[in-house]
Amino acid sequence: MAAPLEIRNSPTGKIFPAFGPFLIGGIFAFGALQGLASGASGGNVLWIALLSAACLGLGAFIARGAFDTSVKVTLDSQGFRDARAGDVLVPWNKVMSVHLASGGKGAAMLNFELTEEPPDAIKYAAANAFGLMPFGKTTVHMEISSLDIQGQDMIEAVKKFAPHVVVRS
Template sequence: MAAPLELRNSASGKILPSVGPFLIGGVFAFGALQGLASGADGGHVMWIALLAAACLGLGVFIARGAFDTSVKVTLDSQGFRDSRAGDVLVPWSKVKSVRLAAGGKGAAMLNFELTEEPPDAIRYSSANAFGLIGRNTVHMEISSLDVRGEDLVDAVKTFAPHVVVRR
């Protein structure tokens, strides 16, 4: 019996996406300071400063995940569990197939086709927003985890050899 596979957040998968909001927030903050220095209307400067604060706040919100070391996804001989999407165990007996959805440079999502509708805790979770599209599909975002998509598919093959891997 294989040991359970526990996946955590990837530091680079969380910090790198936060760079954009930080840069945009910095540009807005610089614009607000320039507006203050040139004596622009206070109302317009306030809106620019609020946009800067919102962008910087979004950057902090995204980057904080890099420091979260808790287990996000667990795969074992019983099934899989995603703490970001309801934290409900989905037994392998209910999984028909798995597909690695590629986007950009690599895999961003693992799609599990189930034999029945997923539990409501998974189906209506914010992490499975795409779950309302495919009624019997659980979408697991993996681009922010510390594993490659192919390694995750190999783990599924190990734990549940009956599951069909679709490309």
């Protein structure tokens, strides 16, 4: 029996997306300081300062994941579980197929087609918001761009643990 594959956050997968909000927050902060220096209306400067604080807060919220070293996704001979989406085991016998959302090395999403609807904890997770639509009710979406593994490596692990699962391209 193969050892379980435990996948954690990728520090670079969490830090790089935080650069945008930090940059925008810095630009707004500079604008607020310029407004104060030029004697602009206090109300307008306050709005710009609040936008700056919101962007900087968003950047910090995104970047904090880089320091989270806990296991996010586990694949083993029983099935897979995603701690970010309810931490519920999905057995391999309920998985019909798997595919990378955009194919290739840079894919950001791994989609599992199940034989039945996923448990509620997974169905109502943020990554599976499309599952609430009338289409795709049996698909589990797993975001992988922020994990320390490439999409093709995930596909190879699925092949190893569940050879019956069809890999679609």
